[in-house]
Amino acid sequence: xxxxxxxxxxxxxxxxxxxxxxxxxxxxxxxxxxxxxxxxxxxxxxxxxxxxxxxxxxxxxxxxxxxxxxxxxxxxxxxxxxxxxxxxxxxxxxxxxxxxxxxxxxxxxxxxxxxxxxxxxxxxxxxxxxxxxxxxxxxxxxxxxxxxxxxxxxxxxxxxxxxxxxxxxxxxxxxxxxxxxxxxxxxxxxxxxxxxxxxxxxxxxxxxxxxxxxxxxxxxxxxxxxxxxxxxxxxxxxxxxxxxxxxxxxxxxxxxxxxxxxxxxxxxxxxxxxxxxxxxxxxxxxxxxxxxxxxxxxxxxxxxxxxxxxxxxxxxxxxxxxxxxxxxxxxxxxxxxxxxxxxxxxxxxxxxxxxxxxxxxxxxxxxxxxxxxxxxxxxxxxxxxxxxxxxxxxxxxxxxxxxxxxxxxxxxxxxxxxxxxxxxxxxxxxxxxxxxxxxxxxxxxxxxxxxxxxxxxxxxxxxxxxxxxxxxxxxxxxxxxxxxxxxxxxxxxxxxxxxxxxxxxxxxxxxxxxxxxxxxxxxxxxxxxxxxxxxxxxxxxxxxxxxxxxxxxxxxxxxxx
Numbered sequence: 001x002x003x004x005x006x007x008x009x010x011x012x013x014x015x016x017x018x019x020x021x022x023x024x025x026x027x028x029x030x031x032x033x034x035x036x037x038x039x040x041x042x043x044x045x046x047x048x049x050x051x052x053x054x055x056x057x058x059x060x061x062x063x064x065x066x067x068x069x070x071x072x073x074x075x076x077x078x079x080x081x082x083x084x085x086x087x088x089x090x091x092x093x094x095x096x097x098x099x100x101x102x103x104x105x106x107x108x109x110x111x112x113x114x115x116x117x118x119x120x121x122x123x124x125x126x127x128x129x130x131x132x133x134x135x136x137x138x139x140x141x142x143x144x145x146x147x148x149x150x151x152x153x154x155x156x157x158x159x160x161x162x163x164x165x166x167x168x169x170x171x172x173x174x175x176x177x178x179x180x181x182x183x184x185x186x187x188x189x190x191x192x193x194x195x196x197x198x199x200x201x202x203x204x205x206x207x208x209x210x211x212x213x214x215x216x217x218x219x220x221x222x223x224x225x226x227x228x229x230x231x232x233x234x235x236x237x238x239x240x241x242x243x244x245x246x247x248x249x250x251x252x253x254x255x256x257x258x259x260x261x262x263x264x265x266x267x268x269x270x271x272x273x274x275x276x277x278x279x280x281x282x283x284x285x286x287x288x289x290x291x292x293x294x295x296x297x298x299x300x301x302x303x304x305x306x307x308x309x310x311x312x313x314x315x316x317x318x319x320x321x322x323x324x325x326x327x328x329x330x331x332x333x334x335x336x337x338x339x340x341x342x343x344x345x346x347x348x349x350x351x352x353x354x355x356x357x358x359x360x361x362x363x364x365x366x367x368x369x370x371x372x373x374x375x376x377x378x379x380x381x382x383x384x385x386x387x388x389x390x391x392x393x394x395x396x397x398x399x400x401x402x403x404x405x406x407x408x409x410x411x412x413x414x415x416x417x418x419x420x421x422x423x424x425x426x427x428x429x430x431x432x433x434x435x436x437x438x439x440x441x442x443x444x445x446x447x448x449x450x451x452x453x454x455x456x457x458x459x460x461x462x463x464x465x466x467x468x469x470x471x472x473x474x475x476x477x478x479x480x481x482x483x484x485x486x487x488x489x490x491x492x493x494x495x496x497x498x499x500x501x502x503x504x505x506x507x508x509x510x511x512x513x514x515x516x517x518x519x520x521x522x523x524x525x526x527x528x529x530x531x532x533x534x535x536x537x538x539x540x541x542x543x544x545x546x547x548x549x550x551x552x553x554x555x556x557x558x559x560x561x
Contacts, residue, residue: 003188003189003192005184005185005188005195006184006185006186006188006189006192007060007061007185008068008071008072008075009181009182009184009185009188010056010060010181010182010185010237010246011053011056011057011060011072012072012075012076012079012177012178012181013177013178013179013180013181013182013185013230013249014052014056014178014182014245014249015049015052015053015056015072015076016049016076016079016174016175016177016178016181017178017182017230017249017252017253017256018048018049018052018248018249018252019045019046019048019049019174020045020154020171020174020175020178020256021252021253021255021256022044022045022048022049023041023042023045023153023154023157024150024153024154024255024256024259024306025255025301025305025306026040026041026044026045027041027153027156027157028153028305028306028307028308029305031113031114031115031116031308031309032115032305032308034113034115034116035113036108036111036112036113037108037109037111037153037156037157037160038157038160039157039160039161041157042157042158042160042161053069053072053073053076054069055245056245057069057072059245060245079173079174079177080170080174082173083170083173083174083177084167084170086169086170086173086215086216087166087167087168087169087170087173087216088162088164088166088167090166090169090216090495090499091166091499091502091503091529092166092169092216092217092218093217093495093498093499093502093552093553093554094217094218094219094386094387094388094553096218096219096388097217097218097219097387097525098523098525098526098553098554099140099522099523099524099525100140100143100144101152101218101219101220101525102165102218102525102528103140103144103524103525104143104144104149104152105152105155105156105159105165105168105218105525106159106165106525106528107120107144108149108152108153108156109156109159109160114145114149114309114310114313115308115309115313119141119145120141120144120145121141122141122142140522142324142331143324145310146310146314146318146323146324147261147262147310148258148259148260148261148262148264148265148307148310148311149259149309149310150256150258150259150260150306151171151218151220151223151259151260153259154168154171155168155169155171155218156168158170158171164532165525165528165529165532168218169215169216169217169218171223172211172214172215172216172217172222172223172226173215175222175223175226175227175230176206176207176211176215176222176226177206178226178230179205179206179211179226179227179229179230179233180202180203180205180206181202182229182230182233182234182237182249183201183202183205183206183229183230183232183233184198184199184202185233185237186232186233186234186236186237187201187202189236189237189240190236190240194462197462200477200481201455201458201459201477204455204477204480204481204484205229205451205452205455206226206229207484207488208222208225208226208229208448208451208452209384209393209394209395209398209444209451209483209484209487209488210222210225210393210394210444210445210448210451211225211226211448212484212487212488212491213384213386213387213388213389213487213491214387214388214445216495217387219387219388219445220260220261221260221261221388221445221446221448222387222448223256223260224257224260224261224264224267224448224449225448225449225451227253227256227257227260227264228257228267228271228431228434228448228449228452229449229452230253231250231253231254231257231268231271232271232427232431232452234246234249234250234253235250235271235275235278236427238250238275238291239275239278239279239282239283242283242285242287242290247291247294250275250294251294251295251297251298254268254271254272254295254298254302255268255298255301255302255306257271258302258303258306258307259302259306259307262321262322262325262326263438263446265302265303265307265311266434266437267434267449268302269299270430270433270434270437271430271434272295272298272299274430275291275295276288276291276292276295278426279291310323334440335364336363336364337363337364337390337443338350338363338364338390338440339362339363339364339366339367339368339390339391340364340365340366340367341353341367341368342368342442343364347436347438347439347440347441347442348436350440350441350442351435351436351441351442353368353370353391353442354368354390354391354392354393354442354443354444355392355394355398355399355402356370356371356373356392356399357369357370357371357391357392357399358370358371358377358380358391358392358396359376359380359381359383359384359389359391359392359393359395359396360380360383360389360390360391360392361383361386361388361389361390361391362390362391363390368391373397373399373400373403374397374400374479375396376396376397376486377396380392380396381396381486381487381490382490382494384487384490384491384494385490385491385494385495385498387445388443388445389444389445390442390443391442392444393443393444393445394444394450394451394483394487395483395484395486395487396483396486397479397480397482397483397486398451398454398483400479401454401476401479401480401483402454404454404472404475404476404479405453405454405457405458405476407472408457408458408460408461408469408472408473408476409425409428409457409460411461411464411466411468411469411472412425412460412461412464412469413425415464415465415466415469416465416466417464417465417466421460421461421464424456424457424459424460425456425457425460427456428453428456428457428460431449431450431452431453431456432450432453434447434449435447435449435450435453454476454480455480457473457476458473458476458477458480459473460473461473461476462474498552498553501552502552502553505551505552506529506530506533506535509533509535509560510533510534510535512560514560514561515536515537515538515560515561516530516535516536516537516538516558516559516560517537517538517540517542517558517559517560517561518530518537518538518539518540518542518551518556518557518558519539519540519541519542519556519557519558520539520556521554521555521556521557522555523551523554523555523556526551526554526556527539537558542557542558542559544557545559547559
């Protein structure tokens with residue numbers, strides 16, 4: 001590292017990354033050995049992270065190491081303490097979070113071993129609800145049995161340690177912090193004279209609207225966005241100056257990425273492959289064989305050890321590693337979740353419409369509404385209360401930002417500085433490929449890495465000799481900043497309001513000193529919230545009636561007696 005900020009940021013970010021990766025690696029190894037989720041995974045990972053911190057300090061800090069250690073530990077304490085406080089004092093009130101995500105976490109915490117134990121059985125009876133005239137299949141057992149389990153391992157271990165399920169959301173915030181520090185390390189290394197710009201870009205990159213909107217939920221796409229940013233930053237640092245610690249951090253990030261969801265494994269392979277190609281053509285010391293060996297070992301560990309369930313078990317039991325979203329008996333989850341006008345059009349058209357449409361959380365039979373770039377309404381901002389906004393999910397100004405970025409790219413390609421801008425444009429193309437291979441790239445949560453492309457374009461044109469390109473890059477940065485603030489503030493204000501309502505409801509129920517008769521209606525994880533609040537309840541079928549009320553932000557209903 002060529003400056004103190006870069007060194008400090010790298011060590012902080014890498015330590016957080018090693019801590020998280022260690023939990024997943026240890027827990028998945030225990031699963032293979034027949035050991036269920038245990039707090040031992042947490043404490044072994046704390047020890048591993050501290051050892052890595054000491055070793056990296058010894059490697060990268062030549063002088064005043066005790067002072068550095070104090071500063072690094074203080075920084076980690078602030079990040080972890082802040083993440084812990086936010087997570088413990090917010091509820092996940094999302095649909096998926098209150099259904100199969102928390103249910104999976106509870107099952108793992110209570111001892112279910114997905115490698116050795118029998119799969120979770122399908123609930124008896126017919127589908128239990130209807131929404132938008134479409135039956136909601138009670139297929140949560142499929143997701144729990146067959147989806148990747150990296151985030152659930154993290155959350156279950158934290159639940160085991162703290163006995164508070166909501167604290168598990170801390171890993172969203174820790175990965176966001178790690179992505180900020182590691183991208184700052186990369187930017188300060190690449191542009192040592194641009195301190196202010198590096199900080200602003202690192203904040204913008206880390207505060208991806210998908211990441212921010214899912215920070216206090218058990219949704220997993222925000223973690224995907226943070227890890228792709230981390231991989232990009234580490235990839236640059238590795239190309240700039242190869243080091244074993246950087247390589248180890250990169251492999252840890254690729255492993256974590258592949259454990260998030262099926263498409264994330266594809267992203268991990270593509271990003272790892274792109275880095276290998278860059279080393280083959282750009283590294284003068286020809287270390288591509290070393291990189292290949294690291295990446296190959298990482299892939300084996302990722303799929304065979306950490307990802308034994310689901311990738312190996314799905315292949316053996318169902319004939320496809322990505323079951324139930326691919327292979328024989330695949331489940332279609334997209335038709336009912338897509339706007340009606342997306343039917344029978346190609347994926348590129350869907351993406352284009354979504355970028356330039358009004359931000360809405362709609363599905364069939366509703367249709368998208370196109371709008372002028374750089375406009376927004378109060379109603380658009382309100383939808384960002386949700387963690388999974390479907391149409392224009394990157395924010396109301398992101399379509400305009402894409403237009404500006406396209407014009408800047410044209411100016412760079414036909415200008416005199418295309419050679420200088422080429423590395424950043426190549427990085428943008430690599431990210432764009434990972435976006436376009438996803439047939440559902442219109443939904444922001446599935447391709448959070450798209451957010452990074454305009455930021456790379458901004459950086460490419462920042463010092464251009466042509467005034468129009470240079471000022472255009474500054475305008476693009478401002479547009480991205482405003483867009484981030486619009487989405488972030490709308491989401492935080494909305495979450496603050498709905499969390500207050502949920503807390504007040506719990507207090508009122510508890511103050512009544514009555515027993516809660518509740519029908520969870522597949523929002524079964526709410527029972528943990530009631531238990532942690534000390535509210536007695538009896539679960540049974542409840543019919544709609546005058547005395548029946550709904551649990552905030554769920555389909556569960558109850559009455560008091």
